[in-house]
Amino acid sequence: DGGITQSPKYLFRKEGQNVTLSCEQNLNHDAMYWYRQDPGQGLRLIYYSQIVNDFQKGDIAEGYSVSREKKESFPLTVTSAQKNPTAFYLCATSDRWSGNTIYFGEGSWLTVV
Amino acid sequence: AQRVTQPEKLLSVFKGAPVELKCNYSYSGSPELFWYVQYSRQRLQLLLRHISRESIKGFTADLNKGETSFHLKKPFAQEEDSAMYYCALSLGGGSEKLVFGKGTKLTVNP
Numbered sequence: 001d002g003g004i005t006q007s008p009k010y011l012f013r014k015e016g017q018n019v020t021l022s023c024e025q026n027l028n029h030d031a032m033y034w035y036r037q038d039p040g041q042g043l044r045l046i047y048y049s050q051i052v053n054d055f056q057k058g059d060i061a062e063g064y065s066v067s068r069e070k071k072e073s074f075p076l077t078v079t080s081a082q083k084n085p086t087a088f089y090l091c092a093t094s095d096r097w098s099g100n101t102i103y104f105g106e107g108s109w110l111t112v113v
Numbered sequence: 114a115q116r117v118t119q120p121e122k123l124l125s126v127f128k129g130a131p132v133e134l135k136c137n138y139s140y141s142g143s144p145e146l147f148w149y150v151q152y153s154r155q156r157l158q159l160l161l162r163h164i165s166r167e168s169i170k171g172f173t174a175d176l177n178k179g180e181t182s183f184h185l186k187k188p189f190a191q192e193e194d195s196a197m198y199y200c201a202l203s204l205g206g207g208s209e210k211l212v213f214g215k216g217t218k219l220t221v222n223p
Binding site for chain 1 (some may be wrong): 119122127145156157158159162199203210211212213214215216
C-alpha cells in the first residue's frame with residue numbers, strides 16, 4: 001500500500017553533517033508529520049504541518065528543520081545540532097475526510113558514524 | 114499534560130489464550146483513542162479507534178473515561194498477532210496530532 005514514500009530507507013551520516021530525509025505523498029492529505037521512533041521510547045513528534053507553507057514544532061523539534069512548499073512534500077533536515085540523530089524516522093499523513101486516521105510511511109533509518 | 118501510558122513493554126502469551134494490552138491516558142478534554150500495530154517488516158498501521166466501536170482481527174477496545182483507560186483485548190490470541198502495539202491519543206477538536214505510548218511488544222507462542 002503506497003501513498004507515502006520515504007527516501008532513502010537507509011542513510012549514514014558523518015558527525016557534523018546535515019542530512020535531509022524525503023517524504024512524498026499522493027494521498028492528497030492536508031496534514032503531514034515527522035515522528036522519531038527509538039527502542040523503548042515509542043514515537044515522538046518532531047514537526048507537523050496542517051497546511052502548505054505552515055508547520056509547527058512537535059515535542060522534540062530541537063536540531064531539526066522542515067519545509068512545506070508543496071502539499072505533496074514534507075522534507076525533514078536533521079542538522080548537526082541534533083545530539084542523538086541515530087534513529088528510525090517516520091513520516092505520516094492525515095486528512096479530516098479520512099476521519100483523522102494517520103497513515104505512515106515505511107520509515108528511514110539514519111545512522112551517524 | 115497529555116500522556117499515554119502502556120505499562121507493559123513486553124507481553125507473552127500462548128496461542129489460544131486471552132490477551133489484554135493495557136493503555137491509560139491523561140487528558141482533561143474529550144479524547145480520541147487509537148491502537149496502532151506494527152508487524153515485523155511492515156509499516157505502522159491503524160488497528161482500531163474507539164469512536165468506531167468495531168472489532169478488527171478479533172481485537173476490541175473500550176474507552177473507559179472513569180478509569181481513563183483504553184485496553185486492547187482479544188479472547189483467543191493467534192501467532193500472527195505477534196507485533197508491536199501502540200496506544201495513541203488524539204487531542205480532538207480538529208487537532209490531528211497524536212500522542213503515542215511507548216508500545217507493548219506482544220509475542221504469541223505456539
